[in-house]
Amino acid sequence: MSLIVRGGRILDANTHTDSGRPADLRVADGLITHVVEPGRELPAADQELDASDCVVTSGFVDLHVHLREPGREESETIETGSRAAAKGGFTAVIAMPNTEPPHDSRIVVDFVREQGRRAGLCEVVPSGCITMDRAGERLAPFAELQAAGVHLFTDDGSGVQDAQLMRRALEYSRDLGVTLAQHCEVVSLTVGAVMHEGSCCSRLGLPGWPALAEELMVHRDIELCRLTGAGMHFLHLSTARSVELVRAAKADGLAITAEVAPHHFSLTDELLSGFDPVFKVNPPLRTPADIAALKEGLADGTIDAIATDHAPHAERLKEQPLDQAPPGMLGLETALGVSLTELVDTGLMTLRQVVAALSWNPARIARLADRHGRPVSVGEPANLTVFDPTARWEVDPSTLASRSRNTPYGGRVLRGRVRHTIYEGVAVVVDGEAIQ
């Protein structure tokens, strides 16, 4: 299998200009075989892709997706989620462990990886649980799961509440070369919570999720890292104070990384005023001040990665009253458009900074940097994304590849769209459509 990508501009970790350098490239048998000046002759290939007006970059890596399989295939399967990922330009996704059963045994993580391989649209990398059954009581077998290809451990869906247990997890895993990732939420402060605690929740009469519930755990875990010498990744930060805490911890030299979800830097709690459960998400949508701080954190490097927290839910589940409707929203297919619209069009960040937060930064955090987020050069694995940074498109929930429809961006016009995605040398998305 070989293909040629013509007319694009290469933007990778080695590119230091924002516009990228014009080049054509050829891929064969999973590797980049040629990178040449535009229009130069290349050996014949099975397929030719047009990349004019497009940026060619290392594939995106999503640190945070819920693929729902095994257990809740009504909402998503690894195949449908992989297709959504590929359409969004992702060549690797980290599957969160809160499936049924959860990722606390080799048999489950092997199953997830195998289903990803069968779909063949992107690399599906299972995360592992920090605690057995995500119950927050006993540690999961880190080394055994690591041997099965797990590099990132989290109880996502919930945070590890017990400080002693979290300390032990950090100490035990410190020398294994894995990443521990925390969903920061002190649950005693969020009982029954539906949305951000503030003037909007007060007016709507909905139970509030205070910013403090996140910040307390961010602060606790920073101090546990200081104590144990271990590192930590913070999932889906949503508040201004969390950004400040992480900024200070990094300045102290701690091995902390952090991610933010596109919905947290583009949508506010006011959207709940219509009581549509599509806007219920955990952590919740917050205020314009939080959005400004999150964007600033991304721009100055305090936040390393953009991760979607893609959380599909079947329509019938999202049609329940707000207290029963599950939290979460789709993200894979809109991440690039939302990021470029909110961050680049506004002049806050360069295109290269945003691609870094979508590709090589998360690849490093996920410990996948041997095959994702690589330079676009000869001999490298061909995991590539080709996107048009200026294409405008309207989000139509009915055309999404995900099995669910719970996007908060229905009807919105975004700028920036994936044209082709190449995974292991195969064009899995061509002209915006995923192969079957």
Next chain:
Amino acid sequence: MKHVRSISEIGTEGVVRILRTARHMEAVNSRPVPKVPALVGRTVVSLFFEDSTRTRISFETAARRLSADTVNFSVSTSSLNKGESLRDTIETVSAMGAAVFVVRHRTSGVPWQISEWTDASIVNAGDGWHQHPTQALLDCYTVMARRGLDPSPECLAGLRIAIVGDSRHSRVARSCLEAFSGLGAEVVLVGPATLLPPDTTSWTVSTSTSLDDVLPEVDVVYMLRMQRERMNEALVPDLAEYSRRFGLDETRWSRTRPDTLLMHPGPMNRGVEMMFDPSSTTQSAIIDQVTHGISVRMAVLFELLASGDEVPS
């Protein structure tokens, strides 16, 4: 108007219109045969996912006095307990030809979700901690009637109203404060900080944690029902302590001005927020509230289904 789901949705203009219509309805209710054919052939469905016999009876009485047909969909005997979704229920009952759904639900926002699935009008009879607009309308009506005021956009200007108790978890408080202040009154929420809304900046209200400070200065004391289950959430130490700080007894009541009105949405928790018999004072408007509830709910149904028509005699 299409729906009456919150006070802000109908606005001050809608509030005034309903209050004016309610006067005509009060006239109907004072006749020997308090019934008019205004809504003959229209069906009003009560959908109470949470029990409230008094509110349901008040709506059904109002509907019948306008000659509407009433259907009571009781959740305990319905298929919602058999796995049917809220949406299925609404679409099914809607297909039977409901003109109005009167909805009570334990969760804020359900009346908005429901209105996506039916063409019928929605009257919110209480959603979670959010809104109970007909309660607020009947309370405005009661204050006006007691003070001899006519409905107008500023008719409560100059009045100071204390809403006392658990406003954090109260749809009555949220609706009343919006309705009272919309008509020009000054509202103060009184209660321990744990029972006040976490953030009141989106309203024009003040707050106080001392009932004794507030009592001598207000024209209306609106007592909220204190729910016993709040004890389990450590929001107040115990009911006795709550009563000592925020319960009304004769001594406290004697510190109010002679024309201060006493109101309560019912049912009263005697011995908790109400430590004396309110019927012992002519300042109590609590029974008026119940009576006016019929006229105001008739006005709401009339405005939804027959707005612009003459009130038939």
